[in-house]
Amino acid sequence: MKTRQPKIVVYSPNQAKDYENMIRKQGYTNVFSASSPAEVKEIIADTEILLCWKFPLHLLSETDSIKWIQSLGAGVDDLVSSPHVSKQSQLTRIVDQFGVPIAEYVFSYFLHFNQRITAIQSAQKEKKWAPFEPELLSGKTIGIAGLGSIGGEMIRKARAFDMKIHGLSVSGKQAQFVDKHFHPDEWREFVKELDYLVLVLPFTENTYHVVNRDILLAMKPSAYLVNVGRGQVVAEDDLIDVLKSGHLRGAVLDVFEHEPLSEESPLWEMPNVYVTPHLSGISTPSRVGHFFLENLKRYINEEELAGIVDRNSGY
Amino acid sequence: MKTRQPKIVVYSPNQAKDYENMIRKQGYTNVFSASSPAEVKEIIADTEILLCWKFPLHLLSETDSIKWIQSLGAGVDDLVSSPHVSKQSQLTRIVDQFGVPIAEYVFSYFLHFNQRITAIQSAQKEKKWAPFEPELLSGKTIGIAGLGSIGGEMIRKARAFDMKIHGLSVSGKQAQFVDKHFHPDEWREFVKELDYLVLVLPFTENTYHVVNRDILLAMKPSAYLVNVGRGQVVAEDDLIDVLKSGHLRGAVLDVFEHEPLSEESPLWEMPNVYVTPHLSGISTPSRVGHFFLENLKRYINEEELAGIVDRNSGY
Incomplete structure (x- = not known):
């Protein structure tokens, strides 16, 4: 049993449940997943950590509790340019996996x-x-x-x-x-x-x-x-x-x-x-799940996260 | 002008003339080429060096002057197994090119x-x-x-x-x-x-x-x-x-x-x-011509040839 159980929401059009299961297996219990804007709207309140791909960014206005957003991909242009992403939250991308x-x-x-x-x-x-x-x-x-x-x-x-x-x-x-x-x-x-x-x-x-x-x-x-x-x-x-x-x-x-x-x-x-349908560096639970879980340990231990995005350079 | 001009015959179903020209460019004048059994039969007498690919081996009985056979390929199974190839002549294959x-x-x-x-x-x-x-x-x-x-x-x-x-x-x-x-x-x-x-x-x-x-x-x-x-x-x-x-x-x-x-x-x-039509290591004048010309220099200088075939192991 983990000492601290931050609320984690996974959003991915296709693989949200896979990621949720992978995270739960590591002893995290406060984990939810959604595959559509309607679903995520129901569960977004009080979220502390968001693991996401193609998140409907306007829905971020529904909550101000998010402290860390981990993108499931290497590119974070949508997150960096969105006015809905609070500059107060940490933003990380996947590095060294693709x-x-x-x-x-x-x-x-x-x-x-x-x-x-x-x-x-x-x-x-x-x-x-x-x-x-x-x-x-x-x-x-x-x-x-x-x-x-x-x-x-x-x-x-x-x-x-x-x-x-x-x-x-x-x-x-x-x-x-x-x-x-x-x-x-x-x-x-x-x-x-x-x-x-x-x-x-x-x-x-x-x-x-x-x-x-x-x-x-x-x-x-x-x-x-x-x-x-x-x-x-x-x-x-x-x-x-x-x-x-x-x-x-x-x-x-x-x-x-x-x-x-x-x-x-x-x-x-x-x-x-x-x-080809954007598959050369496709994000899969096996490929990027490990990266997120390592980062989650660091987050819990209040250590510096991997893949922190420089919002000025945009990556 | 070279000091010695051994008679060189090139045999290749498709590229004999290309090889002949490449050899002549280096100052060798006693060079002939053939693309068919009928052609090679006319010119094979008194040949000292044979550069060949898919040579009609029975025609070797027409001459006993051949001292060196250079295969244009890496595989020499046909030459090694033929009773027409004199054990007295040197036999070399292309190595390190494919x-x-x-x-x-x-x-x-x-x-x-x-x-x-x-x-x-x-x-x-x-x-x-x-x-x-x-x-x-x-x-x-x-x-x-x-x-x-x-x-x-x-x-x-x-x-x-x-x-x-x-x-x-x-x-x-x-x-x-x-x-x-x-x-x-x-x-x-x-x-x-x-x-x-x-x-x-x-x-x-x-x-x-x-x-x-x-x-x-x-x-x-x-x-x-x-x-x-x-x-x-x-x-x-x-x-x-x-x-x-x-x-x-x-x-x-x-x-x-x-x-x-x-x-x-x-x-x-x-x-x-x-x-695929046996093209992965295709022999071309640019690829193997250099190898033959280097070997030809060694032959003229009576040095050891590269790619000598061990007739017992078969390669």
Whole structure:
């Protein structure tokens, strides 16, 4: 039996109950979960700790007891920008959990393009034996925009594939691990030599539409774009125009300006565009539950939390 | 002008002329090429050096002048087993050139399965937004049968993906780089814990059909098989039966008992089988030309050649 039982509310459209059970198993008894705005409205009063994903933020006005909000994801743009989130409450995000899955996602698509697996599958259907020389990652140049823990894992994989590695970041953290480092005022220089541009950036006022027509046209026509950060970083209409013009060989998009991606979006039907439903760094109880439980121990013991969000930088 | 101009014949069904030009560019003038048995029959007399791929071996009886045969590939089973190849001539194969392309091929298919890229493509066609949790390579166990330079490159990639690595080899070379090492009398033990079995073995009398029904059924039903070595290592009919029974989740086959794979083979139409046309370590002038030219310098200088084949072990 825990000495202190703060009221914990879990909110997640799909997995709230899983998280609740996981937390209860550790001896916490004052835990509730909700999967819809109507449900959470019933239980939000007197909540001390909120563990949430896509929380209906206007409902925060129903309570002033919240002391700590733990996001279930790495990106917290919605929480940082909301007027409903009290600056008095602690805000934390998941860190160091998504590097491996996101890097595996990214390299799977790089290799998929190079090995022309879609074409191989078609040839197989026709029982056609037609050898070709697959392109290699070895010797190619990858540019990673955003050098946090996810970018760091990408660097590690890119080394094993003997790629040249360029990086762009605000802080210069991990700059010593890339072959060339660029600052955010050097986007055009950064992109121009890349074979693969991977965006792992958070959505902040500084990154909004930073990858626009200018930057896309500064890329090599033969380059690929992969976005696993936030959709708002790319000017989606510009990207569509540029791809339609034949510039860029392909794009792999796991994030979009509006999610789920509207059925009206031309991206769904564009050749050489892969649309994936924001799954590269999907939050699961097994993946992020451990992180929250560790943080909860720290909270109870009044120690500093992991993943504290700097509200000025926005991540 | 070179001091000595040995007669060099290049034989390759598709790229003989490319190799000839590459060799001539280095100052060798006594160079000829052929793409068919009829062509090579005209020029084979007095040949000192033969650079070849799929050479019509019975034609070697037309000459007794050949002192050195350089294979354009890593596998030399046809040359080692042929009674037409004089034991007096030196026999070399390409080494240390195929690790990178073959490892990239292998990891592309691992990741392709885990990320369910084929299913993602179907969902995209239907404009369906349906997130799921992709499986990860991280934490999975790979078994590499054959720990030469190609197996070594596979080990390096597998480390970057945080896999457990089991290896099987005759010599025990590179055994210190795997987590568990097995000898060829331990096949059943070797395969039983694997999530991915990768065959990089040469075809010798010891490896013929070594992966048979018994070994396949000793594997986990959820495992994948990848063959990038030689088709004869796998008892193809056994593999077909085992896959049809639902054991094994998939197979990626770049090599076959008879190549090109016959249109009659059921492998073409089996779900979860990927048939690729022996391209994972394809020989190209840029890739192996350099290797031959270095060896040619050594030959002229009467130094020891690289890639000398041990006719007893067969590779």
